[in-house]
Amino acid sequence: MQLIIPNWTGVPANVGAFATLRHGGVSQGPYDDGNGGGGLNLGAHVDDAASAVAQNRALLDVVLPASPLWLTQVHGRQVVDAGAVDGAAAVEADAAIATRPGAVCAIQTADCLPVLFADVDGRAVGAAHAGWRGLQGGVLQNTAARMRAAGAGQIVAWLGAAIGPDSFEVGADVLQAFVDAVPTGDADSAARLAQIQACFVAIPQRPGKYLADIYQLARIALREAGVTQVYGGGLCTVNDRNCYSYRRDRVTGRMASLIWLK
The missing domain is CATH 3.60.140.10 (CNF1/YfiH-like putative cysteine hydrolases)
Incomplete structure (x- = not known):
């Protein structure tokens, strides 16, 4: 084992x-x-x-x-x-x-x-x-x-x-779900939104598809x-x-x- x-x-x-x-x-x-x-x-x-x-x-x-x-x-x-x-x-x-x-x-x-x-x-x-x-x-x-x-x-x-972030292909719906979960109206909202969006890299050859970094998304959640x-x-x-x-x-x-x- x-x-x-x-x-x-x-x-x-x-x-x-x-x-x-x-x-x-x-x-x-x-x-x-x-x-x-x-x-x-x-x-x-x-x-x-x-x-x-x-x-x-x-x-x-x-x-x-x-x-x-x-x-x-x-x-x-x-x-x-x-x-x-x-x-x-x-x-x-x-x-x-x-x-x-x-x-x-x-x-x-x-x-x-x-x-x-x-x-x-x-x-x-x-x-x-x-x-x-x-x-x-x-x-x-x-x-x-x-x-x-x-x-x-x-x-x-x-x-x-x-x-890993080179293999985790997701659709725009996944990115939008994380974006929608960001609280609005406080001083940290814009920074949090930018951090979340940075975890998704658009795939040029596949419109509407992204490579997501699940590790970085977890670090953001843990920091919160x-x-x-x-x-x-x-x-x-x-x-x-x-x-x-x-x-x-x-x-x-x-x-x-x-x-x-x-």
Whole structure:
């Protein structure tokens, strides 16, 4: 099993975190490791064999303090407490926090941006699934706010593997959705609008199409949430075949980004 360990500073020793890649499991054929070996697909909703997903999740459990809370992600802004819900239930949410040691927050992705959060005093952690809809809807701000309501003070964040700015083609509707979400009438509105618009680069050969920078959009959202220490970013799921990518392959598996308190 190949893992990405967040390279961040200021995170206390009682925080555990990592993200998976596609290697080290038992899934076959488009869910494999990209080289014909077993893939570590952790998504139960992508038509992979249920037995393979169960075996992959069991392999993951070996290196975790407990089985993660697997969310039913819907590209929204709902945040739940991983230590306060029944892990066997289908929970619709796109972010989770934890304040109880051993409760594991997990986010599945295959191009959308996973964001991990940690309180520098080790009181709370969180994980969010940030596709463009979640970013536009405020899922990162909601996660930070929920952590602070649970006792967190200064928060740092880590951006995991996601579709990079050279690969994330979107339509004008996506740009307009972000523009429409900018509050008007205050002194910061114009600056915020300019920052958002700078995240979208027009494609000359494709009128109405843009390349979007999901990492920079996330940094803007995190800054609005008072999270200024942001690490990671830059690993493109489309270009790196160690990653599952829906945009590249369409039928593919899901990786996980996980965080917990020890």
